[in-house]
Amino acid sequence: MILPFFGISLILSLLIFLFPNRIIMAAGSILFVILHCLLTVYAYENLGSFDTAYFQFDSLSVLLNALLSILLIPTIFHSNLYFKRHVNDVKNESRFAATMIILSTAISSVYFAENIVVTWVSIEATTLCMTFLIFHNRYETPLEAAWKYLFLSSVGIAIAFLGILILATQATSPEGANLSVSYLASVAPNMDPFFLKTAFVLILTGYSAKLNVFPFYAGTIDAKTVAPSPVNAIFSTAMLNAGFIAIFRVYTVINQTPLNSWAQNVFLVTGLISISLATIQLFRIKRYKRMFAFSSMEHVALILIAFSVGKVGYYAALLHLIFHTLIKGGLFFQFGQVRAFYHSGWIKDTGAYLKLNGTGALAFLLGIISITAIPPSGLFITEYMIFKALFSSGYIATAIAVLIMLTIILYIVISKTMHLLFAELPENFKPEAVFANRFEPVSQFVLFFAVIYMGFNPPPILTELINQTIQLLN
């Protein structure tokens, strides 16, 4: 199933690219989303089974692919609005849509890959697609961001490859190096601890560009600052999840050895450094998208910290990842509308949004309440679970430090939101230039309310998939 999916996606992408026409683009994009949803359903139906030697449908990959399928539906709608507002050139639009299809396919490939080299190749493919999407409008700042993202990610990926090679030394079978995750996990107890530790650190460092955490976070933050909102809705969610699953695969290997507590400490250190950097950087924030990018960094840091606690933190971490995906996607969709009103992403150029666009402002406010984990947000439940796990496991100083940083972040994000909603209308605001669509906030309300509902009443299918993922670590 997965190879035909790749093949059809490639054909659709080529058709859209070669025949720049809005009807072909719309039909191709819708067909791709249907295909993607079908892949998710097929993967769920065949949970646990292999698809060729290199791909497997496991619970985490199904979960993350389902999230991508869900996000792709509004992405088509919001991309169309983005084209009308900022592009208006059918060739450029077609290039954008074709690259988006390849990107989504590559992300799904990362999710389902059962071999860490296939994961690596797919991640490299996502980097190239993302670079083109960031730069598709060919302005100066996107070029700078695209260059930094491409270069830092490429160096990161090269470092991750070193880690994979070192892991290969420990995974020699009679047929040569076998780098399938299941084989690596089975031979992990016999691996040399020094090599396993080195490989883990190199892979975590290399993929940190994708996960948006320390040390290679800078290029990603810049890229998110200028990427179009529909791209950011995938970049800050599905792409970030791809980085997470790539590291998760290696963690499942190291988890089979006595080194698992060491790996958890590495997660803790990475998480603490990342959340500290995000807090410091947020003090001088001047653009909304950059604020959201650092917010993603904060949430991934929290997920890593939850993982560092061990079993008691796994459930909360995975649920946090899912909720963050849905909320951040919605927030970027709403920010597309904010940008359409003010024609700027700078905080200083905004104000009086509640007066200008009441429904949009409500969606934005609900999104901010959700992302900052204020009740009734689902993230409040997961953060409560994370702190409960930290306190019950004796990480009291860590928990207090993280709580202080979260409070600071909450203050900064809320104050910037208040500026958008209630500040004076900017002097250069031109009401006649606003292009609004009354259905635009619908997707955000659906996503935010879904998170609120799932926080209090997680569907059995979600709990089942998360528990099965946790089983992979036991």
Add this chain to the structure above:
Amino acid sequence: MVIVLIVLFAATLIYFFLSERVANFIWLLSVQGALLFGIAFNNLIHIKTLELIVILLETLIVKAIVIPWFLNRLRHKNQLKRVHESKVPVFYSLILISAVLIGCFLMSYTIDNEVIQLRFFTVALATVIGGMYFIVIHKNIFSHLVGFLIIENGAFLLSLAVGGEMPFLVSLAVLLDVLIAVLVIGVFMNKVKDTFDTISASNLSQLKD
């Protein structure tokens, strides 16, 4: 024979830090590609023909010919001759890279693993560290690309050190990925030069808050 090639490879690494001419960087990368082919050919002579062809493609064709040719085009298009803006004097860089080589040599012999071929591992590790250092000390983005390619060469040498023979399709995918990444980075470098009229990384600072 192999040991001579490895020593020559280490010498090219040192020469990278001695040189300031862009043409020399490209020539050195090409030499490294050819040396990698020699090392790989000697080391992997027993592997299947198809896999040997991929390695031949990766080293002799891509690393020694295609990438240097592409870099030369970039050099001509952007009129690059010398790189003056290294943040660290050549003398200190030479001492440092020599220390890295000696350090890697000493560290390698503390590793007790029968799978790893230490003669490759020493230089591979020094090359990766050297590539990173090369990126850090240079301000212009062409040199950053050269540093990235040095790291890639180090990674290739490391793959020989660990003797990990990947399946054919996976090797091909890795090769294509690296090639496309280098080409795309090159294309973006051209765009940066056209847009900002410079390839100095210090001029790329519009995104800072």
